[in-house]
Amino acid sequence: MNSDEIMQGESLLEAYARMGISKEVYEYGNRIWDSLQERFQDVDRIAEYNQLKVIRAMQECQVSEACLLGTTGYGYDDLGRDTLEEVYAKVFHTEDALVRPQITCGTHALALALMSNLRPGDELLSPVGKPYDTLEEVIGIRPSRGSLAEYGITYRQVDLLPEGGFDYDGIRKAVGPRTRLVTIQRSKGYQTRPTLSVDRIGELITFIKGIKPDVICMVDNCYGEFVETKEPSDVGADMVVGSLIKNPGGGLAPIGGYIAGKRECVENAAYRLTSPGLGKEVGASLGILKDFYQGLFLAPTVTASALKGAVFAANLFEGLGFPVVPSGSESRHDIIQAVTFGTAEGVIAFCQGIQAAAPVDSHVSPQPSDMPGYDAKVIMAAGAFVSGSSIELSADGPIRPPYAVYFQGGLTWPHAKAGILRALQSLADKGLADGILCRKNSK
């Protein structure tokens, strides 16, 4: 190592020390990082491919400066909005897309896709187990005002097999004459089941369409966009649905959700979002379009940064004996990393460490609290520019066994790295990270 490199090493170490990160944690982190260079190259190659895919879609749709301006009022003939929806449809290889700031979040986008494409008497099937917590009230698994259940739409669920495989026999039995829509969640959400790869989603869709060709296959694509070079819509999904304050918003979108898919499915959603007869024709974009376009442009590399953070965290905590899902070496299909600490204190220390490394609100300390839509207390760390944005470095953990933290995001890899190291330090300071860190005297 030449002296320049040593100097750089020393000043970096100092910079980390000023963030409260000890030499031991920093050096342990660097050993892990060194071991991941090949993985990171693979992540970069996927980002490279997806970057070209996004640019090409923007070029083919002739995105112009005028598209970045917004409309007010009814929003008739909103060039930027309509072109952006074309761009999304090109990126996802779908017939149409609905991409709107009036879709308030991911849950809203999913609820919209479901409520607009199901009718009384229809049945909804989840062949991949329990859906994301907030969808329980949408579906009516937990009774709620306005749920699908209240409108006479029934729900059936087939759990994954214990090893994570599809229960094909169970699914065949569950698909009935009333089965109208199948919802497939790509990401694990607040569970420790594996995330589904796009290829596995494709196999499942092929199987289901083989039983009932006219069933609508919807994929909850939250956290999955741009992690692979293909999307579920490339393998037969009729609708892919997600949030713009996750991957596809690239950290810049301040609100919004999308539904990309078959023309009829998207039109149904548009009629429900605005009004029968009006559909996609109304909905002013106000001043938001530049952030939607630029966010989508940044999304492939932002997603790559988040992925590197997830892979890094998996290897870092696995090395200290904590159960992690996915494992340090597994292939990735979303940006979420689960780390099981086994105690509420571990979950809290981790989240407080993530918060302490944030660019915004680093001086506050998150505490567990009740959250609308969730059935346990949840602690959330998010020092984000966009409130609650989980493509930014963030962590949340429901305070319930097995006391796992779900960690995601990082608009830049250096921030993801610093946040994860700071979280590890926070555990070490409380004596919760056994192994190498306690035996050496920190600082």
Ligand SMILES: *Cc1c(COP(=O)(O)O)cnc(C)c1O
């Ligand atoms: C985040 C998420 C949702 C809900 O999105 P919100 O924007 O939080 O409402 C739904 N499904 C999955 C898998 C998610 O990760």
